[in-house]
Amino acid sequence: MNKRPPTGIGTGEMGLTVTSPPIRVWFLEHPSGQQLIQLQQDRFLRNWRQIKGDEEYHAAFLPPAEGAQWRLFFRLPENRGRLHAQMNLAVRNNDRKPVIILDLTARGAPTENRLEEISNWFEIAHAWIVRGFTELTTEEMHKLWGRLS
Numbered sequence: 153m154n155k156r157p158p159t160g161i162g163t164g165e166m167g168l169t170v171t172s173p174p175i176r177v178w179f180l181e182h183p184s185g186q187q188l189i190q191l192q193q194d195r196f197l198r199n200w201r202q203i204k205g206d207e208e209y210h211a212a213f214l215p216p217a218e219g220a221q222w223r224l225f226f227r228l229p230e231n232r233g234r235l236h237a238q239m240n241l242a243v244r245n246n247d248r249k250p251v252i253i254l255d256l257t258a259r260g261a262p263t264e265n266r267l268e269e270i271s272n273w274f275e276i277a278h279a280w281i282v283r284g285f286t287e288l289t290t291e292e293m294h295k296l297w298g299r300l301s
Contacts, residue, residue, distance in 0.1 A: 163274055184197045224288075228280060232273065233260015254288070256281045 181187035190197040197237060200209055222239040236257045244251050258277030262269040286294070 181202075220262070226284065228258065228260055228276060232263070233258060234274065235284050237284060254285075256284050256288075 175191070176192050177191045179189040179191070185203055187199050188199040188202050190199060193197040200211070218225050219241045220239075221241075226236040227238070228234060236255075236259060238255045238257075240253045240255070242253050243249070258280055260273065260277065262293040286299075
């Protein structure tokens with residue numbers, strides 16, 4: 153066991169930087185105060201505030217969104233391709249209920265045109281799709297979908 157002697161008190165250094173606080177200015181609509189314009193050093197925001205607790209929020213312009221899309225890309229090992237993960241909202245045909253579609257696709261190519269290398273690439277692609285699915289979804293969804301370990 154190695155023991156080091158104490159370094160002593162006061163041998164370290166400390167620095168202190170004094171800066172002005174970030175600028176944040178609010179402009180409130182009079183008389184309700186529900187509409188708020190917030191001015192910061194790097195942004196200009198328009199917000200709505202609930203004051204009494206029973207006011208309803210009224211969107212000024214945009215209606216509810218009709219859909220959403222989410223996309224992620226992950227590089228496969230040794231730059232052999234990418235795993236594409238995409239989520240879309242859709243409507244099921246038989247009962248018109250909303251559903252989420254999660255699509256995982258591995259894209260790339262084997263480094264050589266040999267059966268062993270082609271098979272190896274597909275094994276990597278399959279593993280990334282399975283493990284990617286596991287990481288991008290919850291335990292609750294794994295049970296619902298009957299995922300096997």
